[in-house]
Amino acid sequence: MRIVVAVKQIPDLVEELELTADGTDVDRELLKMVVNEFDDQALEEGLCLKEAGDAELVVVALDEPDVDQTLHAALAKGADAAIKLTGALTGWIDSHRRAALLASWLSGQSFDLVLTGVQAADDLDGQLPGLLGAQLEVPHISVAVRVEAEDGMAKVWQELAGGTVVVDEVRLPAVIGVQAARQAPRYVSISRIRQAQQSGGITEVEVQAAELGTEQFALRRLVAPEAAGHAEMLAGGAGEVADRIVELLRAKGLVRS
Amino acid sequence: MGNDVLVLAEHRNGRLSDVTFELVGKARELADRGGGRVLAVLLGETSLAHELGVADVVLCSEDPAVATYNAQAYERAMVHVVERQQPRLVLTSTTTVGMDVSTALSVHWPAPLASYVVDVRRDGEDLAVTCRAYGGKLLAEVALTGPRAICAVIAGCFPAADGRSEVAGRSEVAGQVELLDLEGVFDGLGVSVAQVVEPEKGDVDITAADLLVSVGRGIGSRENLEVVQELADALGAPLAASRPLIDQGWLPKARQVGKSGLTVRPKVYLALGISGAPEHLEGMQHAETVIACNTDPKAPIFDVATYGTTVDLFDLTDELVKRVQE
Structure with missing residues (x-):
């Protein structure tokens, strides 16, 4: 069995999201990029599947900022190969185009299962699993929390x-959007990632995707939401805040006075 | 090209979901402005069609292939329907069903798709759509151009009352009910449903509590759960959590608040270390009072919270335990 896990980079949401001057994208040069957390879950489920049976696991990503780190980590965790798809890839890559690029590469590959994260923080034009499955004309299931596979069939907990x-x-073949792996994504030490880095291991493949009708989706601008309301911030240190909270709970009869 | 707006109805345990009424209400508004009809597609539970009186036509099927949710069967049925009806706009939710169907339709119909939609308006010939992006930290303003489009809408953004026939002043049977002819549509399906597993009832019912202590990723490690559990015990409140903690297996599924967990409406929701991802907010935004503790002053949870604080959650927990145990 051959399992392909598609991963991508997204801005680290813990940090402040700076916008580009024209306001149509986050500033990718400035931002720290990390692997989409759901893709990390997909990778873990793929690794569990590989360990449960006889499978080859290939991890694939587009050439996006800091993606090498993610691919090396996947190799260190046990992926058999890492593919980086290159081409004219800058700025925000919408899901339709991402699916087309992956489909273009996959069409020359044999695969039984494609696992990828159920969603991502920037998939505004739809989630990758459904778009990719539909483009490949194979079944697709999103929000999977467990996958088992043998003999051309998969059992998917949706x-x-x-x-x-x-x-x-x-x-099979099928595309599965993973919400959560059967176990928490494994930890891999920096030294193991460094080892993977030193032994190379990332294969670059240039891809060209067929033109797709995504021009009908026009992202005009990104804006910070104007909250309808905002919390009244309680002043003071932990002690004072605790006093206020107990007072609030007491007023609602939720703690004994 | 028509001006019809088509809605995929979702149901569970013999009831239409709230988001279905939200979508039907919005569809009514958009269709009325554009001079089109509202079409609702109801797969599997034809008996619920009479509740969709706000729609002009309810297209139903009781085909065994769609008796329970089957991603591929739903996709095929929806592609079949939209190819024949050619609506201006298709509305789905962003639930599992909505994600499976909206993406497949976008490729097969084909039509541009906007997901995580919180607002959709007509803008001349186009649709002006607002989407939640980057975990709720940003909104995206999107124009969907061309003769047709699909929007996957986040639950809770439009009033459900507008889609309920008894409230919207429409007779329950106003809508015309048509049975779909899906002969041959499900031939050679590659997906079959082997089993449906209902969630286990937990030891505690977090939907029944007046006070909930809820924790998120901000607690850092599993060991720290004890500290928060101590607070919950002192307050006599159940401990709930956001998705990441449940996925890690730190707490049982029955304690999960949010889109794929439970919807709660306590008098007070004490959110500790929860940033407020859209999926979480869906499950708790209707709590009477929300008190949020998060070190990030820009965390989206503060936009729905009544009271907030950025003090360290463990310091706060200690202080609260002291006071409650006094």
């Missing part, structure tokens, strides 16, 4: 609203 889980039997 979570619906309210926590109901549908267990699907899916004919």
Whole structure:
């Protein structure tokens, strides 16, 4: 079995999101980029699948800022190969184009399963798993919380609203959008990542994607939301804040007076 | 090209979800302005069609392939319907169902798609759409051009009352109910549903509590849960959590607040170390009072909180425990 895990970089949301001068994108040169957390879950589920059976795991990403670090980490965790798709890739890459670029590479590959994060913080024109599955014309399931596979079939645990889980039997190949792996993503030490880095291991492949109708989606500008309201900030240190909170709870009859 | 607005109805355990009424209400407004009809697609539970009286036509199917949610069967049915109806706009939610269907439609129909939509308006020939982006830290203003479009809308952004026939002043049976002919549409499906697993009832019911102590990623490590549990115990409140903690297996699923967890409406929701991702806010924004503690003064949780503080959550927890135990 051949498993492909598609990962991408997104701005670290812990940091302040600076915008470019024209306001249509976040400032990618300034921002720290990290792996999409759901892609990390997809990688972990892929690694679990690989360990459970006889599978080859290939991790693939577009050539985006700081992506080498992510690919090296994936190799250090146990991926068999890392592919970096290069081309004219700058700025925000919408999901339709991302799917087309990945599909273009995948069309020359054999694969049974494509695992990727269920969503990302910047997938404004839709989530990658459904777009990629539809473009490849293979089944796709999003919000997976467990995947098992053998003999051309996968069992996919798909979570619906309210926590109901549908267990699907899916004919392979298929694209699965992973919400959470069966276990927390594994830790890999910096020294192991360095080792992976020193032994090379990233294969660059230039891709060209067919033109897609994404020009009908025009991102005019990004703005900071004007909150309808904002919390009244409680002044003082922890002690004073605690006094206020206890007072509030008491007023609502939620702590004994 | 028509001006119809088509809504995919979602239901669970024999009930239409709130977001369905939210979408139908919005569809009504948009269709009325553009001189089109509201079409609702209802797969699997035809008996609920009478609740969709705000729609002009309810297109139903009781085909066994869509009796329970099957991602591929839903996709095929929806592609079949939109190719025949050619609506101006398709509205889905951003739930699992909405994500599966909206993306597939965007490729197969095809049409531009905007996701995480919080507002959609007509703007001349185009649609002006506002989307939540970057974990709620930014909003994106998007123009969807061309003759047709798809919007996947975040639950809770439009009033559900506008889509409920009894409130909107429409007779329950105003809508015409049509059975879809889906002969051959489900041939050769590559997805079949083997089992449906309902969530386990937890030891505590967080939806019934007047006071909830809820923790997020900000607590850092599993060991720190004890500290927060001590506060919850002192307050006699159940401990709830946001998605990342549940995914780590630190607390059972029955304690999860948010889109894929439970919706809670306590008198007081004490949010500790929760940044307020849109998916989390969906599950708790209707709490009577929200008190949030997060070291990031720009965390989105403060936009929905009544009271906020940026003090260290462990310092605050210690101080609260002291006072409550006195």
